Amino acid sequence: MRTTLRSLSRDPSAMTGAAIVAVITLLALLAPVLGGDPDLLRPSERLQAPGTGGPLGTDEQGRDMWTVLLHGARTSLGIAAACTLLAIVAGFLTGVVCGYFRWVDAIVMRVIDGLMSFPNIILVMSLVGVLGRGVGPVLFGLTVVLVPPIARVVRAAALTARSAPMVESARALGARDSWILFRYVAPESVSVLIVQATMGFAATVLSIAALSFLGIGLPPDVPSWGASLSAAQQYAAVAWWIGVFPGAAILLTVLGLILLGDGLRDAMDPRARRLAELARSSKSSARSSRRVAATARSDEKDG
Amino acid sequence: MTTNSTDDILLDVRGLDIDVLTPEGPRRVVHSLDLTLRRRGTLGIVGESGSGKSMTATAVMGILPETAIASGQVLYRGRDLLSLPARERRAMAGREMGFVFQEPMSALHPTKTIGAQMAAPLRLHLGLTRRQARARSAELLDLVGIPPSRGVLDAYVHQLSGGMRQRVMIAMSISCEPDLLIADEPTTALDATIQKQILDLLAELREELGLSVLLISHDLGLVSRYTDDVVVMLDGHAMESGPTDRVVSAPESGYTRGLLEASPRLGDSPDRLPVIDKSRFTKAVQ
Amino acid sequence: MLSYVFKRLLALIPTVAVPMVLLFVLLRLTPGDPAAVILGENATATEIAELRTELGLDAPMWQQFLDWLARMARFDFGESIFLHAPVAELVLSAALVTGQLALISMLLALLIGPALGAVAGATRSRALDRTMVVGSAVGVAMPTFWLAILMVMLFGVTLQWLPVAGFTPITEDPVQYVRYMALPCLALGTLEAATLFRYSRNGVLDAKHQPFVATARAQGLPERTITRSYVFPAALAPLVTVVGLSLASMLGGAVVTENVFSLPGLGKLLLTAVERRDYPLIEGCIFFIAVAFVLVNLLVDVVAATLDPRIRLEAKE
Numbered sequence: 081m082r083t084t085l086r087s088l089s090r091d092p093s094a095m096t097g098a099a100i101v102a103v104i105t106l107l108a109l110l111a112p113v114l115g116g117d118p119d120l121l122r123p124s125e126r127l128q129a130p131g132t133g134g135p136l137g138t139d140e141q142g143r144d145m146w147t148v149l150l151h152g153a154r155t156s157l158g159i160a161a162a163c164t165l166l167a168i169v170a171g172f173l174t175g176v177v178c179g180y181f182r183w184v185d186a187i188v189m190r191v192i193d194g195l196m197s198f199p200n201i202i203l204v205m206s207l208v209g210v211l212g213r214g215v216g217p218v219l220f221g222l223t224v225v226l227v228p229p230i231a232r233v234v235r236a237a238a239l240t241a242r243s244a245p246m247v248e249s250a251r252a253l254g255a256r257d258s259w260i261l262f263r264y265v266a267p268e269s270v271s272v273l274i275v276q277a278t279m280g281f282a283a284t285v286l287s288i289a290a291l292s293f294l295g296i297g298l299p300p301d302v303p304s305w306g307a308s309l310s311a312a313q314q315y316a317a318v319a320w321w322i323g324v325f326p327g328a329a330i331l332l333t334v335l336g337l338i339l340l341g342d343g344l345r346d347a348m349d350p351r352a353r354r355l356a357e358l359a360r361s362s363k364s365s366a367r368s369s370r371r372v373a374a375t376a377r378s379d380e381k382d383g
Numbered sequence: 384m385t386t387n388s389t390d391d392i393l394l395d396v397r398g399l400d401i402d403v404l405t406p407e408g409p410r411r412v413v414h415s416l417d418l419t420l421r422r423r424g425t426l427g428i429v430g431e432s433g434s435g436k437s438m439t440a441t442a443v444m445g446i447l448p449e450t451a452i453a454s455g456q457v458l459y460r461g462r463d464l465l466s467l468p469a470r471e472r473r474a475m476a477g478r479e480m481g482f483v484f485q486e487p488m489s490a491l492h493p494t495k496t497i498g499a500q501m502a503a504p505l506r507l508h509l510g511l512t513r514r515q516a517r518a519r520s521a522e523l524l525d526l527v528g529i530p531p532s533r534g535v536l537d538a539y540v541h542q543l544s545g546g547m548r549q550r551v552m553i554a555m556s557i558s559c560e561p562d563l564l565i566a567d568e569p570t571t572a573l574d575a576t577i578q579k580q581i582l583d584l585l586a587e588l589r590e591e592l593g594l595s596v597l598l599i600s601h602d603l604g605l606v607s608r609y610t611d612d613v614v615v616m617l618d619g620h621a622m623e624s625g626p627t628d629r630v631v632s633a634p635e636s637g638y639t640r641g642l643l644e645a646s647p648r649l650g651d652s653p654d655r656l657p658v659i660d661k662s663r664f665t666k667a668v669q
Numbered sequence: 670m671l672s673y674v675f676k677r678l679l680a681l682i683p684t685v686a687v688p689m690v691l692l693f694v695l696l697r698l699t700p701g702d703p704a705a706v707i708l709g710e711n712a713t714a715t716e717i718a719e720l721r722t723e724l725g726l727d728a729p730m731w732q733q734f735l736d737w738l739a740r741m742a743r744f745d746f747g748e749s750i751f752l753h754a755p756v757a758e759l760v761l762s763a764a765l766v767t768g769q770l771a772l773i774s775m776l777l778a779l780l781i782g783p784a785l786g787a788v789a790g791a792t793r794s795r796a797l798d799r800t801m802v803v804g805s806a807v808g809v810a811m812p813t814f815w816l817a818i819l820m821v822m823l824f825g826v827t828l829q830w831l832p833v834a835g836f837t838p839i840t841e842d843p844v845q846y847v848r849y850m851a852l853p854c855l856a857l858g859t860l861e862a863a864t865l866f867r868y869s870r871n872g873v874l875d876a877k878h879q880p881f882v883a884t885a886r887a888q889g890l891p892e893r894t895i896t897r898s899y900v901f902p903a904a905l906a907p908l909v910t911v912v913g914l915s916l917a918s919m920l921g922g923a924v925v926t927e928n929v930f931s932l933p934g935l936g937k938l939l940l941t942a943v944e945r946r947d948y949p950l951i952e953g954c955i956f957f958i959a960v961a962f963v964l965v966n967l968l969v970d971v972v973a974a975t976l977d978p979r980i981r982l983e984a985k986e
Contacts, residue, residue, distance in 0.1 A: 093806075190683045190687075191683065191687050193680075193683045193684070193687075194683030194684050194685075194686060194687025194688065195687055195688075197681075197683075197684045197917060197962070197966075198684060198687070198688050198917070198958075198959060198962070199917045199918065199920045199921035199924075199958070199962075200921060201921040201924060201925065202920065202921055202924055202939065202955070202958060203688055203955075205924070205939055205940070205943050206688070206692060206939070206943065206951050206954070206955050207691075207692075207695065208943055209939075209942060209943030209944075209946055209947075209948075209951045210692055210695045210696050210699070210946075210948065210951065211695060211699055212699070212706060212946065282810070286812055289812055289814075290812065290814060290925045293814055293925065293928075294925065294928055294940055295944070296940070296943055296944060309814070309815065309818060312818055312822075313818055313821060313833070313929065316818075316821060316822045316825070316826040316833075317826045320822060323818050323819065323822050324819075327812065327815035327818065327819065330812050330815060331807070331810055331811050331812070331815065334810040334811075334812075335806060335807060335810035337810075338806060338809060338810050339806065441883075444887055445886075446883050446886045446887055470891075473886070473889055473890075473891060473892075474889055475889065476886060476887050476888065476889035477887060477888040477889030477890070478889055481887070482884075482887035484880060484883070484884060484887075486880060489879065489880040489881065490880045490881055490883065490884045491881055491884065492881040492884075492885075492899055492902075492903065493881070493903060493978075493979060494902055494903060494906055494976075494977055494978055494979070495898075495899075495902065500884075503885070503888060503890055503894075503898075504888040504889055504890065507888075507889065507890060507894075508889060539978040539979070541978070541979055542978075552884075555884075555888065556887075559889075
């Protein structure tokens, strides 16, 4: 774990990602302090350009754009965090059960295959359509699509743990199955889970934005990046800032998460780690630096 | 060694050092190595994995991995290959020297037919047309014991058996009639019975085409049956070199003696496999 | 080959079955009377009772399920509750638009992505590679609908080159068709190209270090030839499979993009259905999308098998 963190700290793109994610999280947490009242509608100050009506201007309802963005971050990150946590719990349980009970596995894995190959956003839309609008269905839909990849990873770890000698001996010593699971499967799968969770988080931020943009996500009075964008098209000719800032916020957040996720994956993959170090060692030997840089570049993975 | 006129020497390696870049910095894997291969002669390099023997072979061929650097002299017909420009060096590969890899399965392209892979150097070096190259490839396959009726030219590598793949590899390596053939553990990936067939094939081709052969192997017993001279390597150093008969019958180095004892013989069923304590010899070297 | 296609088809069944069963179960598990929920607060008792019968909600669960299975097997999705037209008709005409959008965008992505990926993987210029990698990361992180909105703002509103929304079938007016389709296809295609770029770049980087490259070097072939005819073919053969996966993300993007440009495709139809909780229409859309998805993946598998001799051999067995 320590080596993982160390090699992560030497990966510039991962550190950029981490910094972006940290700043946005901080802004979201401090939204009430840094911004004004997101519910304050000032019809007289609609569509003010950045600088005049506030640092980033005002939207079509006269709300301060900067405040709306800050609270949009709270919404996005909050929901994405909730969904990711729920999905980790559900995915972990599913994966462990599948890894241990073969007959459950046969059925559940088919279901997971089906869910994984279907386009996420379409599935979530249809679930919202069946269950009705509101935070509950949206949370449910977004969580359901995150579970399959997590369950797969955990299942693989559970299958390995099942046949590992130390688990056999733990069982022979009379350890309870549930204890064995927790003791061996959790650490085995934790590193891959972190990567999956980061990527899932990014996908969820995108999905919430898309749903809100379509107007079937959150209630209209909740500030969100996607909902702001749906007004942008209508006012494109007079207020470019409504279309640019919320989109940039989504892009930055997702980009930060993806860079961080890629970096985490590389840091946990020993081969990639070795190559990253190889690239650094080139500084010591001027003669070979070009050559090593070429090799290390060609070996690094990014997706 | 008997005195040779310089004309008689095809390959003369002098003070070859090879450094590999590692996370901890450059590491020397071959230390001032000397090799001499006479025209139409055979030279074996024997050593355990990690002894630097394969690195030496790839350095001679000019196909070292990008993370490795060779210095010293590799004289081929009196010209130092290490000081040649990359383009000239590359042009010699395939034309002047052929290389047989250890793992034909991965050394052959997965999605190109054998015929296409064989034709490329024939067209490049010999200027053959597509049709001529195909005819020549069929002849070459015949030469290594694959009759045209097998349809190998249109096959892909995964459709062939292990022995067949290595025969194809050999046919490719000699296709432009090189003078030097470098075989890097050519039989390690094969079954014991096929091993002998392949080595006999190499010996036959050497006679027929007048090749000089550099044979790399971890098996001193095997090398002793097919080479005139041998170099025994340990951790990048030459421990012993000389005529194979002499090295095998009266080894000077204790390490060579250890290798000889470790090499399995037919009918032998030792209770324990012999173990060589490398550290004893490594100390002597340093 | 036929048994291979059949085997692949079997493996793809869950893709259709799982979402459909999920919808079936969830509708019936929703608290309250689904018919009343679907029709909203202003519905009369008779209307609700009618819908209950139409959806077969009065029968016991197991019978509902069997009826439902039988209807699905006959491709009978009934009638849209609000559009008062057969679901199959609505879905098919919308699918035609989405199909064109997806196909053109995918072609565009295939034209840009792999070529740039191959260049980035093969180039010796670190700066060029870095620039392209950063660009692709932005492309992957960018929401399709935001790019669409930005394009509308730039080309539609500021420059006024292209219409911002609408659709004309190609049979009616080919020029208008191109004008309407240009922006949606550009938005979807560019972003999908970013994904294909990353796959092909990694493929090239992997292939560059395969032993067969050393063999080609030992044959004396020049680096340029090795890259072009040894590294690229090995790297790009698996890309066909990626296209199948890409299609899933692209359909998702298409659904949202259609709504930016008011294209009368499946995405717009599904949104209408979802907004009004038009259950038969949702069911029809999902079924069609899933089936189309399975068929395209099957096609991709067959193409992959013909391109890659290893898969072809496997397919024969």
